[in-house]
Amino acid sequence: MGETNTPGLDLRRLREYLDAERPGLVRGELTGELITGGRSNLTYAVTDGQQRWAVRRPPLGHVLPTAHDMGREYRVISALGSTAVPVPPTVLYCDDPGPIGARFYVMEFVDGTAYRDAARLSVIGARRTSDVVAAMVDTLVDLHAVDPASVGLGDFGRPDGFLERQVRRWGKQLDASRSRELPGIDELKDRLAATMPTSPEPTVVHGDYRLDNVLVDENDRITAVLDWEMSTLGDPLTDLALIIAYNGGGVPAMSTRSNVHEAPGFPTIDEIVERYGKRSGRDLSTLPWYVGFAYFKIAVILEGIHYRYSQGQTVGDDFDRIGEAVPSLISAGLSQLDAD
Structure with missing residues (x-):
């Protein structure tokens, strides 16, 4: 130091x-x-x-x-x-x-481990990995159960029209990063805008909730949720959908920033959704739309990085290949909407 x-x-x-x-x-x-x-x-x-x-x-x-x-x-x-x-x-x-x-x-300062990759989870074994992910899901349920007004966060965001603003915002981000043909991206954006579900009661949303944004103690309990820079009041299912998109597989690892879902014992997406649904009591029938939007959001973020790299404005590991992930994300998003 x-x-x-x-x-x-x-x-x-x-x-x-x-x-x-x-x-x-x-x-x-x-x-x-x-x-x-x-x-x-x-x-x-x-x-x-x-x-x-x-x-x-x-x-x-x-x-x-x-x-x-x-x-x-x-x-x-x-x-x-x-x-x-x-x-x-x-x-x-x-x-x-x-x-x-x-x-x-x-x-x-809070002690704890941030599990950022499958290798680190593999050290603690399949049973404990399952317990850690279950604790992560339960903590998200606890977050979404908080009454914002009761803790002084009643004006922390504008939940009315939240999904509409989100789709519009990321559409504008896409337009600002256009440098090549991306088959299906406009179809995905338009279908998201046309099939928007009615949001449940608004909650505090984290905005980037995933395993490497929580700290875990030696007893596999969550000691702290970190990185609240994207938090606001909005639709809680956007948080759950990001977990699914990050850990659903089928897309290049660089697009999800983590391969924790490859660790032995990591629950399936169905198990994660079932646990969240049972504990929260929320209707998850429209979840495929949210997952489709999550894939769109990640695709736009990566396309922005690809654009800046192609303009010589960004350097870093894998940035020369990060654009390769975008078509897979578009396909995954469209597949979710087809399943909705």
Whole structure:
């Protein structure tokens, strides 16, 4: 760990700010390290030798604060602290970019393992893998059972017209990334718009709920749900559908960002859906539409990466091949709508 040279986090200035805002909180010299980074928000582990915290800030060089709203993340995590949803206890939010060059917040550091691939799950075996995924599903049910108004989140989003705005938003994203023919993509978008289901009662939705966004303890319990930057009030079935799209197989691994579903003991999609349905009591008869939309959303995201790569604006592992995944995602989305 370094003293003040952690990229994107000046530990000396952070210490000065914490001493001013929370006198006595920090008891020794701060050290820290970046633990997750990239195009998403950055997370740092920081310690004074006795206590540990996590600090979240937007990506380096990002100039659109509304796309990486630290205040929204801090608000939803703080609100959920009194519920059955496991979240890190929050410490403070800084709305002033001055101290470290960006808005940020501090929360307590929560121990746990993020299972990001099948190899890591294989170490704990099939039975425990099944238990971990079951806990992930149960935690999603707990999130969707929270009454937003009762925890101060009644105005956290605009649930009316949520699905319509989502389809329109990702359609605009697609238009901004068009650089080649993609057979079926417009059919998928148009069919999604024409067959939109009626949403159930709105809930807090995570927006990117998957296994590597939760921490798991040695007893296979969820200790924290992380990465709330996409959260809002909306249709809960969009969260469930993303789990299915990420873990349904049949599409290139790069498009789902994880191969955890290949681990022995990982439940089938039918088992995941059945567990969510039984525990939530929700009508899942229109779920294929939501899964079709999830595939469309992932396809648009990857096409955007492909477009930026083709323009020389993005570099990274597999970016030269990421566009290959898009046709499979389009086909998977259309297949879901055919099954609806």
